[in-house]
Amino acid sequence: MPVNLTRNAIASINTGDVNSKPLVQVVDIKLIGNSQERYRFLLSDSESSQHAMLATQLNEQVRTGRVKKGSIIQLIDYVCSTVQNRRIIVVLNMETIIPEYEIIGNPKLLTDSDSTTNKSLPNLTRNAIASINAGDVNSKPLVQVVDIKLIGNSQERYRFLLSDSESSQHAMLATQLNEQVRTGRVKKGSIIQLIDYVCSTVQNRRIIVVLNMETIIPEYEIIGNSKLLTDSDSTTNKSLPNSNSQPSVRSSNYKYRANVPTNNVQSFRPTIQPPYQPPPNYKIQGPIMKNEAPARIIPIAALNPYQGRWAIKARVTAKGDLRRYNNARGDGKVFSFDLLDSDGGEIRVTCFNAVVDRFYDVIEVGRVYLISKGSLKPAQKNFNHLKNEWEIFLESNSTVELCPNEDGSIPRQQFSFRPISEIDSAENNSILDVIGIVITVNPSVPILRKNGMETQRRILNLKDASGKSVELTLWGDFCNKEGQKLQEMVDSGFFPVLAVKAGKVSDFNGKSIGTISSTQLFINPDCPEAQGLRDWFEKGGRNTASISISKENLPGGSKNEIRKTLSQIRDEGLGRSDKPDWVTARATVVFIKTDNFCYTACPLMIGDRQCNKKVARSGNKRWLCDRCNQEFEECEYRYLLQVQIQDHTGLTWVTAFQESGEEILGCSAKELYSLKYELQDDTRFGEIICSRLFNQYVFKLKIKEELYGDEQRVKITVVKAEKVNYSAESRYLLDLISKNLQIRKKF
Numbered sequence: 001m002p003v004n005l006t007r008n009a010i011a012s013i014n015t016g017d018v019n020s021k022p023l024v025q026v027v028d029i030k031l032i033g034n035s036q037e038r039y040r041f042l043l044s045d046s047e048s049s050q051h052a053m054l055a056t057q058l059n060e061q062v063r064t065g066r067v068k069k070g071s072i073i074q075l076i077d078y079v080c081s082t083v084q085n086r087r088i089i090v091v092l093n094m095e096t097i098i099p100e101y102e103i104i105g106n107p108k109l110l111t112d113s114d115s116t117t118n119k120s121l122p123n124l125t126r127n128a129i130a131s132i133n134a135g136d137v138n139s140k141p142l143v144q145v146v147d148i149k150l151i152g153n154s155q156e157r158y159r160f161l162l163s164d165s166e167s168s169q170h171a172m173l174a175t176q177l178n179e180q181v182r183t184g185r186v187k188k189g190s191i192i193q194l195i196d197y198v199c200s201t202v203q204n205r206r207i208i209v210v211l212n213m214e215t216i217i218p219e220y221e222i223i224g225n226s227k228l229l230t231d232s233d234s235t236t237n238k239s240l241p242n243s244n245s246q247p248s249v250r251s252s253n254y255k256y257r258a259n260v261p262t263n264n265v266q267s268f269r270p271t272i273q274p275p276y277q278p279p280p281n282y283k284i285q286g287p288i289m290k291n292e293a294p295a296r297i298i299p300i301a302a303l304n305p306y307q308g309r310w311a312i313k314a315r316v317t318a319k320g321d322l323r324r325y326n327n328a329r330g331d332g333k334v335f336s337f338d339l340l341d342s343d344g345g346e347i348r349v350t351c352f353n354a355v356v357d358r359f360y361d362v363i364e365v366g367r368v369y370l371i372s373k374g375s376l377k378p379a380q381k382n383f384n385h386l387k388n389e390w391e392i393f394l395e396s397n398s399t400v401e402l403c404p405n406e407d408g409s410i411p412r413q414q415f416s417f418r419p420i421s422e423i424d425s426a427e428n429n430s431i432l433d434v435i436g437i438v439i440t441v442n443p444s445v446p447i448l449r450k451n452g453m454e455t456q457r458r459i460l461n462l463k464d465a466s467g468k469s470v471e472l473t474l475w476g477d478f479c480n481k482e483g484q485k486l487q488e489m490v491d492s493g494f495f496p497v498l499a500v501k502a503g504k505v506s507d508f509n510g511k512s513i514g515t516i517s518s519t520q521l522f523i524n525p526d527c528p529e530a531q532g533l534r535d536w537f538e539k540g541g542r543n544t545a546s547i548s549i550s551k552e553n554l555p556g557g558s559k560n561e562i563r564k565t566l567s568q569i570r571d572e573g574l575g576r577s578d579k580p581d582w583v584t585a586r587a588t589v590v591f592i593k594t595d596n597f598c599y600t601a602c603p604l605m606i607g608d609r610q611c612n613k614k615v616a617r618s619g620n621k622r623w624l625c626d627r628c629n630q631e632f633e634e635c636e637y638r639y640l641l642q643v644q645i646q647d648h649t650g651l652t653w654v655t656a657f658q659e660s661g662e663e664i665l666g667c668s669a670k671e672l673y674s675l676k677y678e679l680q681d682d683t684r685f686g687e688i689i690c691s692r693l694f695n696q697y698v699f700k701l702k703i704k705e706e707l708y709g710d711e712q713r714v715k716i717t718v719v720k721a722e723k724v725n726y727s728a729e730s731r732y733l734l735d736l737i738s739k740n741l742q743i744r745k746k747f
Contacts, residue, residue, distance in 0.1 A: 003072055003101060009045040010110050013080050014087055023097065025104055026071045029062060038218070043089060046105035052078075052089035053217075056185065057378060061096065064382075072098035081142070081191065081216055090216050124191070129167040129229050132199050133206055142216065144223055145190045148181060156397070162208060165224030171197075171208035176305060179375045179393075180215065191217035300345030303376060303390055311372035313403065314339035315410045317346075318501075318520055319365050322356065326606045337363050338386060338518070339371070342409040348384050349374070349392040359400055368403040368410055385431035385502050385518065413522070415501060417529055421466035424549045428507040431516075435499045435529050436462030437537050439469065441487040444479040448659060448720050453609070458483040462498060462513075463546040465536045471512040471550035472500065474521075482521040489523075495537065496523050497530045510550040567649035575703035575714045583703065586724060588696050589664060590651065591644035592689055594676075598661075598669040601636040604628050612638060637669040643718070645699065652716060654701065660718040665692055696724040 009022035027049055028042035039062050041052040054062070061067045077093035087110075128141035146168055147161035158181050160171040173181070180186045196212035206229075297311045318338040325332050336350040349371070351359050363369075371392070379391040394400070415433045418426070426432060444458040456479040463469035474483045489496050501520040503513040515521075524530065564574070564583040574581040602611035602625035611628055615635050618624040622631040639661025643654050656664055665672065667688065675685045700720040705712050 003098065003104065005044070005046045005072075005104060007045065008047070010043065010048040010050045013075075013078070013089055014050065014110060016080070018079055021074055021076055023072065023074050025101070026067060026069060026073060027103060027107065029067075029069055041091070042109075044104070044107035047107055048110045049107040050087065050089055050110050052091050055090065055092045056215075058091065058094065060381075061094075066096050066099060067094075068100065070101050070103060071096055072101050079142075079193070079216060088217075092214070124164045124223060126164065127166070128164040128194075129162065129169045129226075132194075132197070132208055133169065133229060135199070137198055140193055140195055142191060142193050144220065145186060145188060145192060146222060146226065148186075148188055160210070161228075163222075163224070163226040166226055167229045168226040169206065169208055169229045171210050172202075174209065174211045176375070177210065177213065179377070180213075185215050185218060186213075187219065189220045189222060190215055191220050297370070299343045300339065300341045300347050300388070301343060303347065303392075305376040305390070309372070311370055312339070312341060312347075313368065313370050313407070313410075314341040314345075314347075315368045315407075315412070316363055316365050317413055318518060319363055320517055322360060331606075335360055337365075339369075340410065340414055342407070342411075344411075344414060345388070346386045346414065347388045347390065347392055348379065348386055349394060351394045355394050355396065355398070359394060362400060362402070366412065368407050370401040370403055371399070373398045413501065413520075413525075415499065415527065415529070417499075419466040420462065420464050420468040420470045420549065423470055423505060423513070424468070424511050426505045426511070428505060430505045431502050432505065433499070433501050434462065434470070434503055434513060435497065435525075435533060436464040436470070437495050437533060437541070438486055438490060438498050439463055439495060441483070441490045443487070444474075444483060456480065458487075460486060460498075461548070462500075464533060465541060467544070467546055469546040469548045469550075471510075471548070472498075472503070473506075473512060473514040475515050478515050478519070478521060482523060485523065495542070497525070497533050498523055499525045499527070499530060510548075512550045565649040566645070566647050566652050569652065569701075569703060569716070570650070575716075576705050580702050580704035582719075583701050584698060585645075585647065585701060586696065586698050586729070587645040587647040589643055589693055590646045592664075592692065593642040594685075594689060597639065597641055598637050598673055599640050601638045602628060603632065603634065603636045604630060610636075612636070637673045639665075639669045641665075645697075654699070654716045654718050656718040656721065660721045663721040664697070664718075665689075697721045698724055698729075 006022035024043045027044045030040045039054040043052045074095045125141035143162045146163045149159045158173040162171045193214045317340045320336045322335045374392040374394045376390045417435050418432045441460040447457045458474040458479040499522040562583045602613045604611045613627045615623045615625045623635040638658045641656040641661045675681050702717045
């Protein structure tokens with residue numbers, strides 16, 4: 001279907017039209033910026049194109065692929081500014097109309113000569129400072145932050161020096177906007193648009209109090225040589241116009257506004273206006289006093305970033321684990337917890353570093369707390385499943401008070417159950433609540449994750465009155481806590497009701513549910529849905545057949561196991577898609593390369609994981625890690641094996657790292673390295689290698705195409721290697737034969 005972009009949209013935007021909502025195409029996307037992630041677009045109307053900067057709050061749309069090269073978008077809110085003598089469209093809000101589309105037309109980049117008014121449009125709002133001092137607080141001027149200072153003892157406050165390129169004025173930032181300075185969204189040189197502000201007199205000095213603002217350009221060189229506005233200047237400047245778009249002349253008794261072009265001065269008509277008087281609320285003749293009154297308790301649903309002082313009373317329904325991380329800023333720690341209030345509002349609270357030490361031991365699941373003095377940020381929906389667009393971040397001055405008296409109006413938990421039959425149509429990776437009768441529980445088994453860490457996995461099956469059943473995969477501690485209790489109950493002949501809060505949907509080999517860090521499991525919960533499900537099961541649901549929406553696995557095979565031969569890996573072109581393929585193959589080790597079978601690795605810990613980056617000798621014969629930037633006496637030795645494996649259909653080369661290398665060779669890389677290079681016992685070394693040849697293994701393989709130089713090659717990595725259990729393997733083959741015979745009988 002052909003798409004008609006808004007004609008001459010780019011030229012219109014450059015001439016100052018920011019009220020329409022044009023349809024344009026994203027011709028190119030580039031990631032720019034060092035301290036802050038920013039995206040630059042090249043927008044087109046099919047004839048002309050123009051560079052655009054995406055507001056940081058819209059970055060998630062690019063990360064998730066909702067907006068990409070070729071997307072057709074509608075600009076909802078935007079401005080056009082001059083940055084380093086170039087016109088830039090700053091996109092503040094947009095809507096994706098078509099996610100993917102071929103490039104329309106052959107657009108030409110719009111230059112300054114193409115737009116006749118470019119040179120006349122100033123970057124900053126002319127005479128904005130004087131107009132604000134004269135009492136104009138209704139416009140939304142564009143100004144620059146010339147300087148920032150942190151002031152205040154009991155409370156953190158930021159003082160700005162704002163400039164319109166000719167005049168400058170001191171300004172005080174409202175505390176709810178402090179986070180924008182801390183995170184670097186506003187800094188010295190930033191171009192901002194004042195949205196909500198007042199001008200007050202503090203200690204005989206005029207101060208602009210900024211209540212709300214929007215960052216247009218995060219970093220820019222200082223424009224002009226502005227002069228600090230004094231009281232005498234503001235008196236004489238009351239007659240200056242506010243902007244270039246609508247020139248106006250002010251005096252103490254008259255207000256003139258142009259109704260025709262500026263060259264026709266005769267057509268100005270005066271309108272009588274009384275002298276400006278500051279509102280009594282802001283007429284302050286002394287120092288600002290701190291408000292010591294307790295904050296008003298409001299519902300969670302009413303929270304927004306523009307409130308000054310607030311407090312919420314809510315129950316903790318979930319508490320996450322304490323996690324450590326490492327990034328460019330260094331090491332850190334974080335934890336979060338979920339809140340529920342009496343109105344049913346939910347929100348997540350997150351704490352970092354020093355704030356973790358204050359509140360981690362204080363927060364208990366099920367208790368009610370009074371929380372205030374936090375900052376609100378947009379919720380990261382990739383990690384936050386709650387139905388709230390905001391997330392609270394506690395700070396050094398935040399308060400968390402335990403309510404001693406139990407508040408019965410706040411529920412213990414809030415569910416939004418989905419029938420199992422609806423999970424079949426749910427999106428992959430979506431988060432939902434489900435409840436069902438546990439009909440089977442499998443034993444817990446160890447699983448090696450992609451990062452090399454081992455964890456536990458346990459699979460159980462749920463069914464409900466919708467006539468469908470689904471697999472629930474428990475990971476980590478869930479296997480030993482709730483998982484073990486469920487297995488004991490089912491083994492004794494009792495089938496419990498299980499409610500899953502915040503389970504994650506997977507569509508790999510059919511639909512299934514898995515636990516994540518924020519998942520909660522409730523066995524036989526006290527809720528109407530559980531009671532109704534129990535009644536259904538006891539009155540005949542026990543014997544009702546159910547259809548599984550999860551793909552059935554053959555006995556003897558593990559969850560999500562896809563058996564392939566080595567020739568099928570080649571013939572089916574596995575690994576050549578965007579995502580890696582994961583298959584299982586039974587094969588024999590026929591050759592092991594013994595040169596460079598391991599590498600020297602960094603033994604230092606980064607958070608809860610070992611660095612493992614390759615290290616080299618430094619000048620003082622110590623080991624040096626470029627990643628950790630540290631030296632140490634001893635290093636680790638980790639396997640990097642090149643192994644040739646063979647089955648009845650062919651052979652191939654695979655790569656085995658540390659854990660899988662130990663499974664194949666039966667000893668550590670350090671022991672093998674010592675034999676060959678330190679003890680130089682070639683005989684013993686050769687015996688170990690030969691003893692591992694012609695042994696059969698069941699290999700779990702990861703297949704992915706990677707770029708080597710200028711050539712694309714398929715790399716096969718051994719994730720896990722297990723010695724063949726011939727009894728289990730025989731059962732697997734017999735079941736496979738039985739299933740194939742049943743299929744043949746149907747035809």
